[in-house]
Amino acid sequence: MDLWFTEKYENNTALSIKIKKTLYSGKSPFQKIDILESEDLGRILLLDDFIMLTEAHEFAYHEMIAHVPLFAHPNPEKVLIIGGGDGGTAREVVKHDVVKKCVMCEIDGMVVEKSKEYLPTVASAFDNPKLDLLIDDGIKYIKENKDTFDVIIIDSTDPIGPAEGLFKQEFYKQVFNCLKDDGIMVAQAENPYYYTDIQKDMFDNLKAVFPIVTMYLSFIPFYPSGMWSFAFASKKYKYNDNPRISDIENMEKTLKYFNNDIFYGCFALPNFAKVVL
Structure with missing residues (x-):
């Protein structure tokens, strides 16, 4: 499967990372939380669909x-x-x-x-x-x-x-x-x-x-x-x-x-x- 997560920015640019699977998706009282498994950058933490970190480069x-x-x-x-x-x-x-x-x-x-x-x-x-x-x-x-x-x-x-x-x-x-x-x-x-x-x-x-x-x-x-x-x-x-x-x-x-x-x-x-x- 060709799965990608794309974070879009306000100036009409974006960053895309190829994803293996979603490990967790949920919502706290404050924000949406997702943890993805990527192909090459390890696990990725998202808050409200913004990338907080990748294991490879945090x-x-x-x-x-x-x-x-x-x-x-x-x-x-x-x-x-x-x-x-x-x-x-x-x-x-x-x-x-x-x-x-x-x-x-x-x-x-x-x-x-x-x-x-x-x-x-x-x-x-x-x-x-x-x-x-x-x-x-x-x-x-x-x-x-x-x-x-x-x-x-x-x-x-x-x-x-x-x-x-x-x-x-x-x-x-x-x-x-x-x-x-x-x-x-x-x-x-x-x-x-x-x-x-x-x-x-x-x-x-x-x-x-x-x-x-x-x-x-x-x-x-x-x-x-x-x-x-x-x-x-x-x-x-x-x-x-x-x-x-x-x-x-x-x-x-x-x-x-x-x-x-x-x-x-x-x-x-x-x-x-x-x-x-």
């Missing part, structure tokens, strides 16, 4: 959203992940010996459970003793916890549905308050080719709150255009002020994407992306 997202802020901070003992229900970001965070506690606050428990069931290599850290999993509203959690975390990672879907509030200036103010005095926040920040309007709003909102705001890039085949960006917002440190280089060198051989060169190079932006900032 490392290009999860390593970059986690390791960049963690290595930029001199002592990230307490980390908060908002979203990240597939578990991939948590898997990367707990690799850091310096991290003593990682709280993960995901609103949709079904994403967690289905990831455990169907994506075990991604959802491999849920039993780690350093991880505290909460099925709760991340916006509410951040409001209730002030001056608590060294690093906050916003691993959200696009700014629609349950993630819409995670892109607003009021939320970033609460994130600022939830961070310690030298805290760093990183968030997935869409695509500079296709989603410039969303990015401009996002970075304007961040710059209204944080003194240091910039963008960095990763190249992820299953996202629109293959280029994806992240927002880096900090109270005190620029990414290159005091990175833990020796720790990067100790870890990078175990990783598939991130290394010392990538840490510095990912902040180099093409001119059309700089315009967003």
